[in-house]
Amino acid sequence: MNALAATNRNFRHAARILGLDSKLERSLLIPFREIKVECSIPKDDGSLATYVGFRVQHDNARGPMKGGIRYHPEVDPDEVNALAQLMTWKTAVADIPYGGAKGGIGCNPKDLSMSELERLTRVFTQKIHDLIGVHTDVPAPDMGTNPQTMAWILDEYSKFHGHSPAIVTGKPIDLGGSLGRDAATGRGCVFATEALLAEYGKSINNLTFAIQGFGNVGSWAARLIHERGGKVVAVSDITGAVKNPNGINIPELLAHKDGTGSLKGFHGGDDMNPSELLVHECDVLIPCALGGVLNRDNATDVKAKFIIEAANHPTDPEADEILSKKGVVILPDIYANSGGVTVSYFEWVQNIQGFMWDEEKVNAELWKYMTRGFDNIKDMCKTHDCSLRMGAFTLGVNRVARATILRGWEA
Numbered sequence: 054m055n056a057l058a059a060t061n062r063n064f065r066h067a068a069r070i071l072g073l074d075s076k077l078e079r080s081l082l083i084p085f086r087e088i089k090v091e092c093s094i095p096k097d098d099g100s101l102a103t104y105v106g107f108r109v110q111h112d113n114a115r116g117p118m119k120g121g122i123r124y125h126p127e128v129d130p131d132e133v134n135a136l137a138q139l140m141t142w143k144t145a146v147a148d149i150p151y152g153g154a155k156g157g158i159g160c161n162p163k164d165l166s167m168s169e170l171e172r173l174t175r176v177f178t179q180k181i182h183d184l185i186g187v188h189t190d191v192p193a194p195d196m197g198t199n200p201q202t203m204a205w206i207l208d209e210y211s212k213f214h215g216h217s218p219a220i221v222t223g224k225p226i227d228l229g230g231s232l233g234r235d236a237a238t239g240r241g242c243v244f245a246t247e248a249l250l251a252e253y254g255k256s257i258n259n260l261t262f263a264i265q266g267f268g269n270v271g272s273w274a275a276r277l278i279h280e281r282g283g284k285v286v287a288v289s290d291i292t293g294a295v296k297n298p299n300g301i302n303i304p305e306l307l308a309h310k311d312g313t314g315s316l317k318g319f320h321g322g323d324d325m326n327p328s329e330l331l332v333h334e335c336d337v338l339i340p341c342a343l344g345g346v347l348n349r350d351n352a353t354d355v356k357a358k359f360i361i362e363a364a365n366h367p368t369d370p371e372a373d374e375i376l377s378k379k380g381v382v383i384l385p386d387i388y389a390n391s392g393g394v395t396v397s398y399f400e401w402v403q404n405i406q407g408f409m410w411d412e413e414k415v416n417a418e419l420w421k422y423m424t425r426g427f428d429n430i431k432d433m434c435k436t437h438d439c440s441l442r443m444g445a446f447t448l449g450v451n452r453v454a455r456a457t458i459l460r461g462w463e464a
Protein backbone atom coordinates (compact mmCIF):
# COMPACT_ATOMS: atom_id res chain seq x y z
CA MET A 54 0.00 0.00 0.00
CA ASN A 55 1.48 3.39 -0.88
CA ALA A 56 2.29 5.92 1.84
CA LEU A 57 -0.68 8.17 1.15
CA ALA A 58 -3.24 5.34 1.06
CA ALA A 59 -1.81 4.01 4.34
CA THR A 60 -1.87 7.42 6.05
CA ASN A 61 -5.40 8.17 4.81
CA ARG A 62 -6.54 4.79 6.10
CA ASN A 63 -5.18 5.48 9.59
CA PHE A 64 -6.75 8.95 9.57
CA ARG A 65 -10.16 7.59 8.50
CA HIS A 66 -10.00 4.92 11.19
CA ALA A 67 -9.33 7.61 13.81
CA ALA A 68 -12.12 9.81 12.40
CA ARG A 69 -14.52 6.87 12.73
CA ILE A 70 -13.49 6.22 16.33
CA LEU A 71 -14.00 9.92 17.12
CA GLY A 72 -17.32 10.05 15.24
CA LEU A 73 -16.16 13.04 13.16
CA ASP A 74 -18.66 14.68 10.86
CA SER A 75 -17.99 13.42 7.30
CA LYS A 76 -17.66 16.96 5.89
CA LEU A 77 -15.10 17.89 8.51
CA GLU A 78 -13.30 14.62 7.82
CA ARG A 79 -13.05 15.52 4.12
CA SER A 80 -11.83 19.02 4.91
CA LEU A 81 -9.12 17.69 7.27
CA LEU A 82 -7.93 15.17 4.71
CA ILE A 83 -7.46 17.48 1.71
CA PRO A 84 -4.19 19.46 1.87
CA PHE A 85 -4.30 23.24 2.25
CA ARG A 86 -1.91 23.66 -0.69
CA GLU A 87 0.31 21.49 -2.91
CA ILE A 88 3.31 23.08 -4.60
CA LYS A 89 5.33 21.49 -7.42
CA VAL A 90 8.25 23.37 -8.95
CA GLU A 91 10.85 22.82 -11.63
CA CYS A 92 14.39 23.24 -10.32
CA SER A 93 16.99 23.51 -13.10
CA ILE A 94 20.64 24.02 -12.27
CA PRO A 95 23.94 24.04 -14.12
CA LYS A 96 26.01 20.99 -13.07
CA ASP A 97 29.72 21.45 -12.32
CA ASP A 98 30.55 20.24 -15.85
CA GLY A 99 28.37 22.97 -17.39
CA SER A 100 25.49 20.65 -18.41
CA LEU A 101 21.88 21.34 -17.41
CA ALA A 102 20.07 19.20 -14.83
CA THR A 103 16.37 19.50 -13.98
CA TYR A 104 14.78 18.22 -10.76
CA VAL A 105 11.24 18.42 -9.39
CA GLY A 106 10.67 19.98 -5.97
CA PHE A 107 7.55 19.66 -3.82
CA ARG A 108 6.11 21.35 -0.76
CA VAL A 109 2.78 20.14 0.55
CA GLN A 110 1.17 22.35 3.18
CA HIS A 111 -1.39 20.10 4.79
CA ASP A 112 -3.13 22.03 7.57
CA ASN A 113 -2.70 25.24 9.57
CA ALA A 114 -5.62 25.20 11.99
CA ARG A 115 -3.30 25.06 15.03
CA GLY A 116 -0.51 27.31 13.73
CA PRO A 117 2.17 27.75 11.07
CA MET A 118 2.76 24.63 9.00
CA LYS A 119 5.91 22.76 9.92
CA GLY A 120 7.93 19.91 8.50
CA GLY A 121 11.15 18.74 6.95
CA ILE A 122 12.57 18.78 3.43
CA ARG A 123 13.78 15.47 2.02
CA TYR A 124 16.32 14.92 -0.77
CA HIS A 125 15.89 11.36 -2.03
CA PRO A 126 15.39 9.64 -5.40
CA GLU A 127 12.02 8.23 -4.29
CA VAL A 128 10.46 11.59 -3.37
CA ASP A 129 7.10 11.81 -5.16
CA PRO A 130 3.86 13.78 -4.66
CA ASP A 131 2.01 10.98 -2.85
CA GLU A 132 4.87 10.38 -0.43
CA VAL A 133 5.25 14.11 0.35
CA ASN A 134 1.48 14.39 0.78
CA ALA A 135 1.47 11.52 3.29
CA LEU A 136 4.44 12.95 5.19
CA ALA A 137 2.80 16.40 5.33
CA GLN A 138 -0.40 14.92 6.74
CA LEU A 139 1.58 12.96 9.33
CA MET A 140 3.19 16.26 10.42
CA THR A 141 -0.28 17.73 11.12
CA TRP A 142 -1.16 14.89 13.49
CA LYS A 143 2.38 14.80 14.95
CA THR A 144 2.50 18.48 15.94
CA ALA A 145 -0.96 18.05 17.48
CA VAL A 146 0.12 14.95 19.44
CA ALA A 147 3.15 16.89 20.73
CA ASP A 148 0.77 19.78 21.49
CA ILE A 149 3.00 22.39 19.89
CA PRO A 150 1.31 25.32 18.09
CA TYR A 151 1.90 24.19 14.54
CA GLY A 152 0.17 22.58 11.60
CA GLY A 153 1.83 20.20 9.15
CA ALA A 154 3.85 20.40 5.93
CA LYS A 155 6.59 18.47 4.15
CA GLY A 156 8.77 19.05 1.13
CA GLY A 157 11.31 17.32 -0.97
CA ILE A 158 13.28 17.15 -4.18
CA GLY A 159 13.54 13.98 -6.24
CA CYS A 160 17.31 13.64 -6.41
CA ASN A 161 20.13 11.55 -5.02
CA PRO A 162 22.16 13.96 -2.87
CA LYS A 163 25.09 11.51 -2.95
CA ASP A 164 25.41 12.09 -6.73
CA LEU A 165 25.63 15.87 -6.34
CA SER A 166 28.67 17.94 -5.34
CA MET A 167 28.38 20.48 -2.50
CA SER A 168 28.11 23.36 -4.97
CA GLU A 169 25.43 21.53 -7.01
CA LEU A 170 23.47 20.88 -3.79
CA GLU A 171 23.79 24.55 -2.88
CA ARG A 172 22.54 25.68 -6.30
CA LEU A 173 19.63 23.22 -6.17
CA THR A 174 18.62 24.35 -2.67
CA ARG A 175 18.80 28.02 -3.66
CA VAL A 176 16.69 27.49 -6.83
CA PHE A 177 14.10 25.55 -4.82
CA THR A 178 13.99 28.36 -2.23
CA GLN A 179 13.58 31.00 -4.97
CA LYS A 180 10.57 29.05 -6.27
CA ILE A 181 8.80 28.70 -2.91
CA HIS A 182 10.00 31.73 -0.90
CA ASP A 183 6.72 33.64 -1.16
CA LEU A 184 4.70 30.59 -0.02
CA ILE A 185 6.69 29.84 3.15
CA GLY A 186 7.23 32.22 6.08
CA VAL A 187 8.10 32.48 9.77
CA HIS A 188 4.38 32.48 10.65
CA THR A 189 3.19 30.49 7.63
CA ASP A 190 5.38 27.47 6.91
CA VAL A 191 8.74 26.68 8.50
CA PRO A 192 10.94 23.97 6.88
CA ALA A 193 13.52 21.76 8.65
CA PRO A 194 15.88 18.87 7.75
CA ASP A 195 14.72 15.35 6.90
CA MET A 196 16.38 12.47 5.02
CA GLY A 197 19.22 13.65 2.79
CA THR A 198 19.22 17.22 4.13
CA ASN A 199 21.06 18.72 7.10
CA PRO A 200 21.93 21.99 8.91
CA GLN A 201 23.96 23.18 5.88
CA THR A 202 20.87 22.80 3.65
CA MET A 203 18.90 24.90 6.15
CA ALA A 204 21.67 27.56 6.14
CA TRP A 205 21.33 27.93 2.33
CA ILE A 206 17.53 28.21 2.59
CA LEU A 207 17.89 30.84 5.35
CA ASP A 208 20.35 32.84 3.25
CA GLU A 209 18.31 32.67 0.03
CA TYR A 210 15.03 33.45 1.81
CA SER A 211 16.65 36.39 3.64
CA LYS A 212 17.62 37.99 0.29
CA PHE A 213 13.90 38.41 -0.42
CA HIS A 214 12.53 39.05 3.07
CA GLY A 215 15.39 40.42 5.21
CA HIS A 216 17.35 38.44 7.82
CA SER A 217 14.97 35.68 8.96
CA PRO A 218 16.58 33.05 11.22
CA ALA A 219 13.17 31.64 12.22
CA ILE A 220 12.32 30.69 8.60
CA VAL A 221 13.97 27.30 9.13
CA THR A 222 14.84 25.12 12.10
CA GLY A 223 17.60 22.55 12.39
CA LYS A 224 20.06 25.18 11.15
CA PRO A 225 23.68 25.50 12.35
CA ILE A 226 24.12 26.89 15.88
CA ASP A 227 26.16 29.83 14.44
CA LEU A 228 23.07 30.94 12.50
CA GLY A 229 20.60 30.66 15.40
CA GLY A 230 20.14 26.89 15.57
CA SER A 231 19.16 25.38 18.89
CA LEU A 232 21.51 23.40 21.06
CA GLY A 233 20.17 19.85 21.18
CA ARG A 234 18.29 19.94 17.84
CA ASP A 235 20.79 17.67 16.10
CA ALA A 236 20.21 14.90 18.66
CA ALA A 237 16.56 15.72 19.32
CA THR A 238 14.76 13.12 17.17
CA GLY A 239 16.98 10.30 18.46
CA ARG A 240 16.80 11.60 22.03
CA GLY A 241 13.01 12.01 21.88
CA CYS A 242 12.76 8.49 20.52
CA VAL A 243 14.78 7.18 23.48
CA PHE A 244 12.60 9.12 25.96
CA ALA A 245 9.53 7.64 24.23
CA THR A 246 11.04 4.14 24.43
CA GLU A 247 11.70 4.59 28.16
CA ALA A 248 8.10 5.70 28.74
CA LEU A 249 6.75 2.67 26.85
CA LEU A 250 9.08 0.12 28.44
CA ALA A 251 8.23 1.40 31.93
CA GLU A 252 4.62 0.32 31.26
CA TYR A 253 5.91 -3.23 30.86
CA GLY A 254 8.28 -3.08 33.86
CA LYS A 255 11.30 -3.07 31.53
CA SER A 256 14.19 -0.72 30.89
CA ILE A 257 16.73 -0.08 28.15
CA ASN A 258 19.69 -1.49 30.08
CA ASN A 259 18.51 -5.09 29.99
CA LEU A 260 17.23 -5.27 26.42
CA THR A 261 18.67 -5.84 22.93
CA PHE A 262 18.08 -3.44 20.03
CA ALA A 263 18.30 -3.61 16.22
CA ILE A 264 18.47 -0.28 14.38
CA GLN A 265 17.83 0.30 10.67
CA GLY A 266 19.44 3.56 9.45
CA PHE A 267 22.54 5.17 10.90
CA GLY A 268 22.03 8.78 9.81
CA ASN A 269 20.90 11.62 12.06
CA VAL A 270 18.10 9.75 13.84
CA GLY A 271 19.54 6.23 13.89
CA SER A 272 23.03 7.20 15.01
CA TRP A 273 21.74 9.38 17.86
CA ALA A 274 19.26 6.75 18.99
CA ALA A 275 22.05 4.12 18.94
CA ARG A 276 24.47 6.36 20.85
CA LEU A 277 21.94 7.19 23.59
CA ILE A 278 20.77 3.57 23.95
CA HIS A 279 24.41 2.47 24.23
CA GLU A 280 25.04 5.19 26.88
CA ARG A 281 22.08 3.82 28.90
CA GLY A 282 23.49 0.29 28.85
CA GLY A 283 21.21 -1.10 26.12
CA LYS A 284 22.77 -3.72 23.84
CA VAL A 285 22.61 -2.66 20.20
CA VAL A 286 23.03 -6.04 18.50
CA ALA A 287 22.55 -4.99 14.85
CA VAL A 288 22.76 -1.80 12.79
CA SER A 289 22.25 -1.25 9.06
CA ASP A 290 22.37 1.61 6.59
CA ILE A 291 22.59 2.01 2.82
CA THR A 292 26.27 0.92 2.89
CA GLY A 293 25.82 -2.38 4.75
CA ALA A 294 25.01 -3.91 8.12
CA VAL A 295 26.85 -5.15 11.19
CA LYS A 296 25.83 -7.50 14.02
CA ASN A 297 27.27 -8.52 17.38
CA PRO A 298 25.15 -10.57 19.82
CA ASN A 299 27.18 -9.15 22.74
CA GLY A 300 26.40 -5.55 21.77
CA ILE A 301 28.12 -3.21 19.28
CA ASN A 302 30.38 -0.50 20.68
CA ILE A 303 28.50 2.42 19.12
CA PRO A 304 31.15 5.18 19.57
CA GLU A 305 33.62 2.85 17.80
CA LEU A 306 31.11 2.13 15.02
CA LEU A 307 30.56 5.88 14.57
CA ALA A 308 34.33 6.41 14.28
CA HIS A 309 34.56 3.53 11.76
CA LYS A 310 31.71 5.03 9.69
CA ASP A 311 33.32 8.50 9.83
CA GLY A 312 36.68 7.08 8.76
CA THR A 313 35.58 4.70 5.99
CA GLY A 314 32.17 6.08 4.96
CA SER A 315 30.72 2.59 5.42
CA LEU A 316 29.41 0.18 8.04
CA LYS A 317 31.23 -2.66 6.28
CA GLY A 318 34.47 -4.10 7.65
CA PHE A 319 33.92 -3.05 11.29
CA HIS A 320 36.17 -5.10 13.57
CA GLY A 321 33.79 -4.93 16.53
CA GLY A 322 31.18 -7.13 14.83
CA ASP A 323 30.36 -9.26 11.80
CA ASP A 324 29.06 -7.98 8.50
CA MET A 325 25.50 -9.11 7.81
CA ASN A 326 22.99 -8.86 4.98
CA PRO A 327 21.13 -5.51 5.48
CA SER A 328 17.86 -7.15 4.41
CA GLU A 329 18.03 -9.32 7.58
CA LEU A 330 18.08 -6.34 9.94
CA LEU A 331 14.32 -6.06 10.35
CA VAL A 332 13.92 -9.74 11.19
CA HIS A 333 17.04 -9.97 13.35
CA GLU A 334 16.76 -11.49 16.86
CA CYS A 335 16.24 -8.58 19.30
CA ASP A 336 13.81 -7.23 21.90
CA VAL A 337 13.33 -3.80 20.33
CA LEU A 338 13.43 -2.92 16.63
CA ILE A 339 13.93 0.74 15.66
CA PRO A 340 13.46 1.57 11.96
CA CYS A 341 15.23 4.92 11.31
CA ALA A 342 15.31 5.08 7.51
CA LEU A 343 12.64 4.76 4.82
CA GLY A 344 8.87 4.32 4.94
CA GLY A 345 6.99 1.08 4.22
CA VAL A 346 9.93 -1.17 5.21
CA LEU A 347 7.72 -3.39 7.38
CA ASN A 348 5.14 -4.98 5.13
CA ARG A 349 3.31 -8.26 4.53
CA ASP A 350 6.50 -9.80 3.05
CA ASN A 351 8.51 -9.59 6.29
CA ALA A 352 6.10 -8.83 9.18
CA THR A 353 5.54 -12.50 10.08
CA ASP A 354 9.29 -12.99 10.52
CA VAL A 355 9.87 -10.02 12.85
CA LYS A 356 11.34 -11.26 16.18
CA ALA A 357 11.18 -8.02 18.17
CA LYS A 358 8.57 -7.59 20.91
CA PHE A 359 8.59 -3.79 20.58
CA ILE A 360 8.87 -1.59 17.49
CA ILE A 361 9.73 2.08 17.92
CA GLU A 362 8.86 3.98 14.73
CA ALA A 363 11.65 6.54 14.53
CA ALA A 364 11.22 6.71 10.74
CA ASN A 365 8.02 8.09 9.25
CA HIS A 366 5.43 5.42 8.32
CA PRO A 367 7.87 2.47 8.44
CA THR A 368 4.99 0.01 9.04
CA ASP A 369 2.38 -0.44 6.37
CA PRO A 370 -1.19 -1.22 7.52
CA GLU A 371 -0.99 -4.89 6.48
CA ALA A 372 2.17 -5.34 8.56
CA ASP A 373 0.51 -3.42 11.38
CA GLU A 374 -2.27 -6.00 11.48
CA ILE A 375 0.09 -9.01 11.29
CA LEU A 376 2.38 -7.61 14.00
CA SER A 377 -0.48 -6.67 16.32
CA LYS A 378 -1.88 -10.21 16.02
CA LYS A 379 1.56 -11.52 17.00
CA GLY A 380 1.41 -9.30 20.11
CA VAL A 381 4.18 -6.93 18.98
CA VAL A 382 3.81 -3.50 20.60
CA ILE A 383 4.28 -0.65 18.11
CA LEU A 384 5.04 2.89 19.23
CA PRO A 385 3.74 5.00 16.30
CA ASP A 386 5.82 7.50 14.33
CA ILE A 387 3.63 10.53 15.01
CA TYR A 388 4.64 10.21 18.65
CA ALA A 389 7.93 8.25 18.63
CA ASN A 390 9.81 10.65 16.33
CA SER A 391 8.16 13.87 17.51
CA GLY A 392 11.28 14.92 19.48
CA GLY A 393 12.73 16.51 16.34
CA VAL A 394 9.83 18.83 15.62
CA THR A 395 9.43 19.56 19.33
CA VAL A 396 12.98 20.91 19.57
CA SER A 397 12.41 22.66 16.23
CA TYR A 398 9.59 24.46 18.03
CA PHE A 399 11.99 25.39 20.86
CA GLU A 400 14.44 26.70 18.21
CA TRP A 401 11.75 28.83 16.55
CA VAL A 402 10.67 30.22 19.96
CA GLN A 403 14.33 31.09 20.77
CA ASN A 404 14.71 32.84 17.38
CA ILE A 405 11.54 34.87 17.87
CA GLN A 406 12.56 35.79 21.44
CA GLY A 407 16.15 36.47 20.39
CA PHE A 408 17.28 34.44 23.42
CA MET A 409 19.26 31.19 23.47
CA TRP A 410 18.52 28.32 25.87
CA ASP A 411 21.25 26.07 27.24
CA GLU A 412 21.23 22.41 26.20
CA GLU A 413 20.15 21.19 29.63
CA LYS A 414 16.95 23.25 29.37
CA VAL A 415 16.28 21.99 25.82
CA ASN A 416 16.66 18.35 26.87
CA ALA A 417 14.65 18.78 30.08
CA GLU A 418 11.78 20.45 28.17
CA LEU A 419 11.94 17.72 25.52
CA TRP A 420 11.60 15.06 28.24
CA LYS A 421 8.51 16.87 29.61
CA TYR A 422 6.86 17.02 26.17
CA MET A 423 7.64 13.36 25.36
CA THR A 424 6.38 12.12 28.75
CA ARG A 425 3.21 14.19 28.56
CA GLY A 426 2.62 12.96 24.99
CA PHE A 427 2.81 9.34 26.10
CA ASP A 428 0.40 9.95 29.01
CA ASN A 429 -2.06 11.68 26.66
CA ILE A 430 -1.90 8.77 24.19
CA LYS A 431 -2.45 6.24 26.98
CA ASP A 432 -5.57 8.16 28.05
CA MET A 433 -6.93 8.01 24.49
CA CYS A 434 -6.16 4.26 24.33
CA LYS A 435 -8.17 3.78 27.53
CA THR A 436 -11.07 5.94 26.38
CA HIS A 437 -11.37 4.29 22.97
CA ASP A 438 -9.98 0.83 23.80
CA CYS A 439 -7.56 1.04 20.89
CA SER A 440 -3.93 0.47 19.85
CA LEU A 441 -1.16 2.97 20.54
CA ARG A 442 -1.31 4.01 16.87
CA MET A 443 -5.04 4.80 17.11
CA GLY A 444 -4.45 6.41 20.52
CA ALA A 445 -1.98 8.79 18.89
CA PHE A 446 -4.10 9.37 15.78
CA THR A 447 -7.29 10.07 17.75
CA LEU A 448 -5.35 12.44 20.03
CA GLY A 449 -3.87 14.39 17.11
CA VAL A 450 -6.94 14.38 14.87
CA ASN A 451 -9.22 15.43 17.75
CA ARG A 452 -7.00 18.43 18.60
CA VAL A 453 -6.91 19.57 14.96
CA ALA A 454 -10.66 19.03 14.56
CA ARG A 455 -11.37 21.12 17.69
CA ALA A 456 -9.16 23.97 16.44
CA THR A 457 -10.83 23.84 13.01
CA ILE A 458 -14.34 23.99 14.49
CA LEU A 459 -13.38 26.85 16.83
CA ARG A 460 -11.99 28.89 13.91
CA GLY A 461 -15.20 28.36 11.89
CA TRP A 462 -15.46 28.28 8.10
CA GLU A 463 -17.40 31.37 7.04
CA ALA A 464 -15.82 33.00 3.96
Ligand SMILES: NC(=O)C1=CN([C@@H]2O[C@H](COP(=O)(O)OP(=O)(O)OC[C@H]3O[C@@H](n4cnc5c(N)ncnc54)[C@H](O)[C@@H]3O)[C@@H](O)[C@H]2O)C=CC1
Pocket residue numbers: 194195196197198238265266267268269270271289290291292327341342343344363364365390391393394
Ligand atom coordinates in the same frame (compact mmCIF):
# COMPACT_ATOMS: atom_id res chain seq x y z
N1 LIG B 1 15.90 14.31 11.00
C1 LIG B 1 14.86 14.49 11.77
O1 LIG B 1 14.84 15.36 12.65
C2 LIG B 1 13.66 13.59 11.63
C3 LIG B 1 13.66 12.47 10.82
N2 LIG B 1 12.59 11.63 10.82
C4 LIG B 1 12.56 10.43 9.99
O2 LIG B 1 13.63 9.56 10.36
C5 LIG B 1 14.08 8.84 9.21
C6 LIG B 1 15.58 9.06 9.05
O3 LIG B 1 15.83 10.45 8.89
P1 LIG B 1 17.30 11.06 9.10
O4 LIG B 1 18.05 10.25 10.06
O5 LIG B 1 17.11 12.50 9.29
O6 LIG B 1 17.92 10.86 7.64
P2 LIG B 1 19.46 10.74 7.24
O7 LIG B 1 19.52 11.08 5.80
O8 LIG B 1 20.32 11.46 8.20
O9 LIG B 1 19.75 9.17 7.44
C7 LIG B 1 19.05 8.20 6.74
C8 LIG B 1 19.70 6.86 7.03
O10 LIG B 1 18.95 5.82 6.40
C9 LIG B 1 19.85 4.97 5.72
N3 LIG B 1 19.17 4.28 4.63
C10 LIG B 1 18.68 4.77 3.49
N4 LIG B 1 18.16 3.78 2.74
C11 LIG B 1 18.32 2.65 3.47
C12 LIG B 1 17.99 1.29 3.25
N5 LIG B 1 17.39 0.92 2.12
N6 LIG B 1 18.32 0.38 4.21
C13 LIG B 1 18.94 0.76 5.35
N7 LIG B 1 19.27 2.04 5.60
C14 LIG B 1 18.96 2.95 4.68
C15 LIG B 1 20.95 5.89 5.23
O11 LIG B 1 22.13 5.17 4.87
C16 LIG B 1 21.13 6.75 6.48
O12 LIG B 1 21.94 6.08 7.41
C17 LIG B 1 13.23 9.33 8.05
O13 LIG B 1 12.11 8.49 7.90
C18 LIG B 1 12.77 10.71 8.50
O14 LIG B 1 11.60 11.14 7.89
C19 LIG B 1 11.50 11.84 11.63
C20 LIG B 1 11.45 12.94 12.44
C21 LIG B 1 12.47 13.93 12.45
Ligand SMILES: O=C(O)CCC(=O)C(=O)O
Pocket residue numbers: 119120121122143191192193194195222223365390391393394395397
Ligand atom coordinates in the same frame (compact mmCIF):
# COMPACT_ATOMS: atom_id res chain seq x y z
O1 LIG C 1 11.73 19.58 12.75
C1 LIG C 1 10.79 19.73 12.00
O2 LIG C 1 10.24 20.79 11.80
C2 LIG C 1 10.20 18.59 11.20
C3 LIG C 1 10.87 17.28 11.35
C4 LIG C 1 10.21 16.31 10.43
O3 LIG C 1 10.22 16.49 9.22
C5 LIG C 1 9.48 15.17 10.96
O4 LIG C 1 9.17 15.16 12.15
O5 LIG C 1 9.17 14.25 10.20
